[in-house]
Amino acid sequence: MEKICVAVRVRPPAPESSPENGSTLWKVEDNRISLYKSLDTPISTASYAFDHVFDERSTNASVYELLTKDIIHAAVEGFNGTAFAYGQTSSGKTFTMTGSESDPGIIRRSVRDVFDRIHLISDREFLIRVSYMEIYNEEINDLLAVENQRLQIHEHLERGVFVAGLKEEIVSDAEQILKLIDSGEVNRHFGETNMNVHSSRSHTIFRMVIESRGKENGSSDAIRVSVLNLVDLAGSERIAKTGAGGVRLTEGKYINKSLMILGNVINKLSESAKLRAHIPYRDSKLTRILQPALGGNAKTCIICTIAPEEHHIEESKGTLQFASRAKRITNCAQVNEILTDAALLKRQKLEIEELRMKLQGSHAEVLEQEILKLSNQMLKYELECERLKSQLEEERMKQKEQEKCIKEQQLKIENLNNFVTNSDFKRNQSEDFISLRKTPDGLGNVNDSSDVLGTPCFKSASHSFVVARSNYSALSDFSPMVDSLGDVADEDTWTKLNKGFVADLDKLQFTPAVKSQPIPLTMATTECKRENHKEVEDLKSQIDLLTNEKNSLQVKFNEQVLLNNKLMEEMSELKQETLHIKEIPKRLSELVAICNDIYKDVIVTMKSLMAEKDSPTAKLLFGTTEIATSLLLTLESQFSMIMDGQKAGCVEHPLSDQWETLSVKLKNTTTSLVSDAQAKDEILLNCHNKGQETAALEEKLKSELSIIKERYNELEKELRLDKQLLEASRESHERLEKEVQFLKEERDSLDAATQRLRVIANDKENVLKDLNVEVKRRKEMEEENKKISFAYASRQKSLMSFRNEIKSKMQKLTTQNPKSQ
Numbered sequence: 164m165e166k167i168c169v170a171v172r173v174r175p176p177a178p179e180s181s182p183e184n185g186s187t188l189w190k191v192e193d194n195r196i197s198l199y200k201s202l203d204t205p206i207s208t209a210s211y212a213f214d215h216v217f218d219e220r221s222t223n224a225s226v227y228e229l230l231t232k233d234i235i236h237a238a239v240e241g242f243n244g245t246a247f248a249y250g251q252t253s254s255g256k257t258f259t260m261t262g263s264e265s266d267p268g269i270i271r272r273s274v275r276d277v278f279d280r281i282h283l284i285s286d287r288e289f290l291i292r293v294s295y296m297e298i299y300n301e302e303i304n305d306l307l308a309v310e311n312q313r314l315q316i317h318e319h320l321e322r323g324v325f326v327a328g329l330k331e332e333i334v335s336d337a338e339q340i341l342k343l344i345d346s347g348e349v350n351r352h353f354g355e356t357n358m359n360v361h362s363s364r365s366h367t368i369f370r371m372v373i374e375s376r377g378k379e380n381g382s383s384d385a386i387r388v389s390v391l392n393l394v395d396l397a398g399s400e401r402i403a404k405t406g407a408g409g410v411r412l413t414e415g416k417y418i419n420k421s422l423m424i425l426g427n428v429i430n431k432l433s434e435s436a437k438l439r440a441h442i443p444y445r446d447s448k449l450t451r452i453l454q455p456a457l458g459g460n461a462k463t464c465i466i467c468t469i470a471p472e473e474h475h476i477e478e479s480k481g482t483l484q485f486a487s488r489a490k491r492i493t494n495c496a497q498v499n500e501i502l503t504d505a506a507l508l509k510r511q512k513l514e515i516e517e518l519r520m521k522l523q524g525s526h527a528e529v530l531e532q533e534i535l536k537l538s539n540q541m542l543k544y545e546l547e548c549e550r551l552k553s554q555l556e557e558e559r560m561k562q563k564e565q566e567k568c569i570k571e572q573q574l575k576i577e578n579l580n581n582f583v584t585n586s587d588f589k590r591n592q593s594e595d596f597i598s599l600r601k602t603p604d605g606l607g608n609v610n611d612s613s614d615v616l617g618t619p620c621f622k623s624a625s626h627s628f629v630v631a632r633s634n635y636s637a638l639s640d641f642s643p644m645v646d647s648l649g650d651v652a653d654e655d656t657w658t659k660l661n662k663g664f665v666a667d668l669d670k671l672q673f674t675p676a677v678k679s680q681p682i683p684l685t686m687a688t689t690e691c692k693r694e695n696h697k698e699v700e701d702l703k704s705q706i707d708l709l710t711n712e713k714n715s716l717q718v719k720f721n722e723q724v725l726l727n728n729k730l731m732e733e734m735s736e737l738k739q740e741t742l743h744i745k746e747i748p749k750r751l752s753e754l755v756a757i758c759n760d761i762y763k764d765v766i767v768t769m770k771s772l773m774a775e776k777d778s779p780t781a782k783l784l785f786g787t788t789e790i791a792t793s794l795l796l797t798l799e800s801q802f803s804m805i806m807d808g809q810k811a812g813c814v815e816h817p818l819s820d821q822w823e824t825l826s827v828k829l830k831n832t833t834t835s836l837v838s839d840a841q842a843k844d845e846i847l848l849n850c851h852n853k854g855q856e857t858a859a860l861e862e863k864l865k866s867e868l869s870i871i872k873e874r875y876n877e878l879e880k881e882l883r884l885d886k887q888l889l890e891a892s893r894e895s896h897e898r899l900e901k902e903v904q905f906l907k908e909e910r911d912s913l914d915a916a917t918q919r920l921r922v923i924a925n926d927k928e929n930v931l932k933d934l935n936v937e938v939k940r941r942k943e944m945e946e947e948n949k950k951i952s953f954a955y956a957s958r959q960k961s962l963m964s965f966r967n968e969i970k971s972k973m974q975k976l977t978t979q980n981p982k983s984q
């Protein structure tokens with residue numbers, strides 16, 4: 164596993180762009196590129212590191228040397244390789260891939276390097292094929308053969324993804340390839356936009372297929388085949404900036420879409436293997452063709468180009484983010500070897516050598532061209548052959564599928580026919596037999612071909628049956644009759660055939676003979692019996708199976724019923740508990756009501772004791788009384804709401820507020836009452852002349868006050884307890900409600916399952932019933948068959964005796980009247 168090599172290249176500023184004051188700019192330090200504001204202040208969030216970063220002074224030579232060279236050399240060794248340029252429009256992709264006269268780009272340098280490398284490897288022989296294609300508006304066009312337009316992508320088990328019908332030229336040197344590239348460039352789609360006067364409007368893929376094998380005889384026949392893709396992508400563009408309209412706009416849309424899909428693929432691949440579910444290679448032709456290069460079997464490098472101008476900063480940032488994600492992709496490149504004698508290389512090299520030998524000396528160059536041409540043709544045929552083979556294979560698979568399907572259908576129809584016609588046949592037979600028995604002149608007509616009381620005539624069965632059982636169709640239309648005594652089975656044989664069934668011969672009627680025709684005696688009856696017997700056995704086993712199934716279903720059903728009952732019990736227990744819990748608020752409400760009554764009594768007593776109704780103490784007391792009463796009422800209403808199934812929490816705050824106010828007011832009242840009492844005490848001390856009655860009253864008041872205090876404290880405690888209890892009961896009520904809901908759902912699903920099981924059990928029972936009826940009918944049929952066979956046997960026997968009788972009579976006559984002879 165190795166990571167994709169990612170580099171960034173900054174192109175020099177366009178000559179027409181003016182240096183912008185206070186502008187931001189990109190700075191390259193080693194393999195890091197950062198965005199700086201003026202006065203050398205880096206923007207911390209915009210700093211990126213890559214395998215290589217090339218500044219504006221870099222040359223294509225240095226880019227090739229550092230980034231691509233290794234991949235090209237590896238391709239010669241048998242590894243797949245891909246190099247592609249990505250970036251916004253006018254950022255220098257084509258300049259990097261194609262280059263100029265003085266500084267050729269990666270493609271030209273790669274081509275030359277491949278051949279230089281090949282020449283250095285003396286122990287292997289090479290065959291190189293090249294193709295050049297573009298993806299324009301999501302259509303693949305051949306740049307080496309203009310007539311090859313809108314080519315399709317195919318997938319082959321051995322070849323992988325390939326473009327069908329793409330011209331592949333076999334080449335022998337670099338110059339030949341460069342000429343082909345030049346001719347291809349002419350066909351490429353370029354266009355003028357606001358951003359670039361010579362803007363690539365398509366993605367181009369220049370492809371070299373490098374095949375090689377060892378020269379030595381002793382070396383293995385392994386052939387290495389590697390594919391090298393050199394890709395110049397069209398640039399992403401903002402429609403507003405490029406000023407595109409009409410054709411350019413359409414092109415721009417396609418370009419942006421396919422680049423977006425490439426971005427998606429890169430995004431997915433950059434996620435950890437656990438996260439990525441599906442890589443959308445198939446969403447665009449570009450990603451499909453580049454699939455091996457992206458996370459597959461290839462060594463890949465990406466050069467991301469950016470424009471240095473300030474107004475391109477956003478696009479440049481986008482490109483750098485794309486590059487950062489691409490850096491996380493890992494590929495798994497390995498040498499591609501084909502171990503086969505029938506390798507294309509071997510054959511073609513041999514043929515080329517042969518031709519060379521033949522044409523030595525004369526018109527060498529012209530003939531060489533001819534050889535190349537022939538080789539190309541051969542390759543074409545080979546490719547065509549492969550395509551046809553794969554097509555044929557597909558067709559074959561389809562045909563097989565269809566045949567299988569038809570066979571299955573036929574089998575089904577046959578089974579159905581058998582089932583239906585067997586039933587018909589048996590019904591007919593038994594009906595025939597019964598009607599014959601019922602006929603008073605059961606002897607029938609000698610010429611009647613209906614074969615009454617004879618061996619069952621299979622031709623009388625329905626046509627479908629005859630078709631289904633073709634072996635019976637060879638039988639004659641008539642009951643078997645002997646024409647010579649030698650063909651007649653003896654009694655033992657008949658007995659054996661009828662499985663020991665012995666009939667009283669005297670009771671059997673004489674069966675009129677029908678047309679005589681000799682056939683093997685045992686054929687129809689035994690075949691029929693065997694068939695019936697087999698079918699009965701089959702049905703029995705089917706019944707057994709179904710019975711077993713039914714039993715297991717019954718067991719399951721019983722289990723489910725038990726479970727259901729258990730759940731019902733649990734539910735009723737829970738319901739009881741819920742009822743119990745629901746009663747708590749009621750009890751609390753009752754308690755509050757009692758408290759209320761007591762409180763009212765106390766207040767009444769206090770009022771009666773109060774000498775001055777308008778005193779501040781009295782006013783305070785009345786005010787507190789009101790609050791306390793309303794508090795108690797609120798409490799009561801809370802409980803009644805809970806009892807009615809509503810949420811009580813909504814009035815919680817008023818309650819506690821009131822409680823607080825009541826506490827404060829009661830405290831104040833108590834203190835004022837205490838101070839009042841103290842004042843009264845003082846007055847009492849000062850006025851000795853006050854009567855005993857007043858003293859007693861005061862005493863009473865004091866004791867009443869202390870009672871009120873105690874009562875107040877008690878009430879406070881009780882209320883606190885009640886509050887806690889209420890909270891707990893509300894929680895448990897909610898929990899129980901949830902549990903009840905869950906149980907209800909479970910019960911419903913169980914009910915549904917039980918219902919389904921019942922339906923299945925009913926169906927099975929019906930099938931079983933039908934089968935039982937069928938078995939019964941078959942048994943009856945067997946019995947009837949036996950009877951018929953036996954009747955036939957006895958008929959034969961009586962015929963024999965009749966014949967013997969006639970013979971002996973004739974002999975007698977002959978002896979009595981020899982002259983008549």
Ligand SMILES: Nc1ncnc2c1ncn2[C@@H]1O[C@H](COP(=O)(O)OP(=O)(O)OP(=O)(O)O)[C@@H](O)[C@H]1O
Nearest residue numbers: 174175252253254255256257258359362363397398
């Ligand atoms: N490194 C460089 N040195 C010198 N000139 C460059 C460099 N990179 C790009 N240029 C020039 O910038 C212009 C635009 O470059 P180029 O056509 O390669 O961009 P592009 O990314 O291929 O654009 P598009 O996507 O529109 O095809 C060209 O005139 C090219 O010569």
